[in-house]
Amino acid sequence: DIxxxxxxxxxxxxxxxxVTITCRASQRVSxxxxxxxxxxxxxPKLLIHGPSNFRSEVPSxxxxxxxxxxxTLTIRSLQPDDFATYYCQQTFSSLWTFGQGTKVEIK
Amino acid sequence: QVHLVQSGAEVKKPGASVKVSCKxxxxxxxxxxMHWVRQAPGQRLEWMGWINVGNGDTKYSRNLQDRVSIxxxxxxxxxxxxxxxxxxxxxxxxxxxxxxxxxNDHWGQGTLVTVSS
Numbered sequence: 001d002i003x004x005x006x007x008x009x010x011x012x013x014x015x016x017x018x019v020t021i022t023c024r025a026s027q028r029v030s031x032x033x034x035x036x037x038x039x040x041x042x043x044p045k046l047l048i049h050g051p052s053n054f055r056s057e058v059p060s061x062x063x064x065x066x067x068x069x070x071x072t073l074t075i076r077s078l079q080p081d082d083f084a085t086y087y088c089q090q091t092f093s094s095l096w097t098f099g100q101g102t103k104v105e106i107k
Numbered sequence: 108q109v110h111l112v113q114s115g116a117e118v119k120k121p122g123a124s125v126k127v128s129c130k131x132x133x134x135x136x137x138x139x140x141m142h143w144v145r146q147a148p149g150q151r152l153e154w155m156g157w158i159n160v161g162n163g164d165t166k167y168s169r170n171l172q173d174r175v176s177i178x179x180x181x182x183x184x185x186x187x188x189x190x191x192x193x194x195x196x197x198x199x200x201x202x203x204x205x206x207x208x209x210x211n212d213h214w215g216q217g218t219l220v221t222v223s224s
Contacts, residue, residue: 001169034210036152043202043217044144044152049210087152091209094166096142098152 002026002090006099012107019075021102023088028068032092035064035073038101039084047086048073078104109133111203111215118221124191127218129203136184137161140206143177143188145199153199157206158186193222 003026013019023033033051036044048054048064051071061076075082083106088099114128129141143155156167158177165177176189190197201218204211 032209036211038152043214044204044211046210046212049208089152089154089211091206095168096154096157098144098154100151 001095002029002093002097004088004090004097004099006086006088006102008102009100010103010105012105013078014107015078015080017078017107019078019082019104021073021086021088021104023066023071023073023099025069025071025090025092029090029092031067032090033064033066033071034089034091035062036087036089037082037084038087044087075104080106109205109213111205111213113201113203113215113218116219116221118223119193121194121222121224123193123222124189125193125220126187126189127201127203127220128185128187129215130183130185131205132184134205137181141177141179141186142204142206142211143175144202144204144211146202147196147199150199155188155201160186190220193220195222198222 005024007022035048037047038044047058052064063074065072085101085103087101110132112130117125119125137160140157142157145153158165160179174191179186198221203215205213
């Protein structure tokens with residue numbers, strides 16, 4: 001199975017900060033990489049797919065980049081609504097896998 | 108509008124089986140794969156498997172392939188996930204999630220399965 005490793009596992013940041021989360025795949029996944037946001041007790045929400053295409057309802061402060069084995073999710077100016085856990089997911093293999101998550105907390 | 112509505116919470120004893128349903132509406136059911144994902148308390152999302160609703164093909168996570176089965180009832184626009192030989196570590200919220208083009212674009216509300224003696 002393709003292993004997905006996110007870093008950091010958690011971070012503390014302030015409103016207005018620029019935040020970058022990295023996701024590394026154990027083998028190449030081309031651009032079949034998605035990002036989800038999950039808040040406590042809620043269903044995961046698709047943010048970015050493929051890995052730089054964001055859904056129309058997602059704020060433009062979110063951006064994604066990368067291909068092959070290394071990907072990043074950047075939040076340009078962190079807002080109070082962005083404190084959540086973020087997961088990357090590869091869909092290159094027929095066996096999809098998620099990263100372990102990155103929890104973004106308020107400093 | 109796409110809706111995925113899952114069955115209610117379950118409490119099971121170790122060694123038992125559980126079957127969770129996911130009823131879809133708002134799109135052409137057979138045109139999309141349906142995945143199942145679970146999340147133990149405080150843990151990561153774990154992908155379990157998918158079913159091609161059009162032809163019935165399935166694919167399962169290697170960790171669970173001996174105990175999980177995903178099936179469908181096309182006439183009822185419903186998929187099912189059955190997990191057998193339950194253990195305490197199977198306590199989790201189980202989600203169904205439709206796949207669009209290589210993404211899980213719509214999710215069910217989740218079903219809590221608790222395994223306890």
